[in-house]
Amino acid sequence: MKTAKMLGIATGFLLVATPALAETPSGEIGYAKGALGYDALVAGDNQTALTQLEAADGVSANDPARLINLGQAYKRVGRAGDAAQMxxxxxxxxxxxxxxxxxxxxxxxxxxxxxxxxxxxxxxAAR
Incomplete structure (x- = not known):
């Protein structure tokens, strides 16, 4: 079974609550560095994450880990419809x-x- 490291749900909250996460060298497990945009998302660099994720370099366009992280990136830049689709x-x-x-x-x-x-x-809904 393949295991991937990806951006967690409510990552903004997790990073605020545990800032050491942002300092821990991390990334994708079983994927090329940057393939899932993980480090860029953790760093808050949403444009770099989008570039990496939309390129799908070495990752299937339908890979669930890629889709989830792409959804997170879209959500962060205000593209809620695209995020929901992912x-x-x-x-x-x-x-x-x-x-x-x-x-x-x-x-x-x-x-x-x-x-x-x-x-x-x-x-x-809370807005």
Whole structure:
């Protein structure tokens, strides 16, 4: 089973609550560095993350970890519709595997996508 490190759900909260996460050298597990835009997302460099994720360099365009991180990047730059589309695509993917979130939690990619979509919908409804 492939395990990927990806940006965790509610990463902004996690980074504020545990700033050491931003200082810990990390990245993608089982992917080329930058393939999932992880370090750029953790650093808050959303444009670099988008460039990396949209290029899908060495990663299937339908890879659930890529889709979830792309959704996170879209959400951060105000593209909620595109973010929701990415989260739904990851939820409905015929591929799924365990992901290591930024907080160290291991969760199935479908569940991570569902949580990300739910969190986004909750934050939009609260506006």
């Amino acid at each position: 989260f739904r695509a990851a939820m409905n993917s015929n591929r799924s595997f365990d992901l290591v979130l930024a907080n160290g939690t291991v969760v199935n990619s479908r569940k991570a996508a569902k949580l990300a979509l739910s969190e986004m919908n909750t934050s939009l």
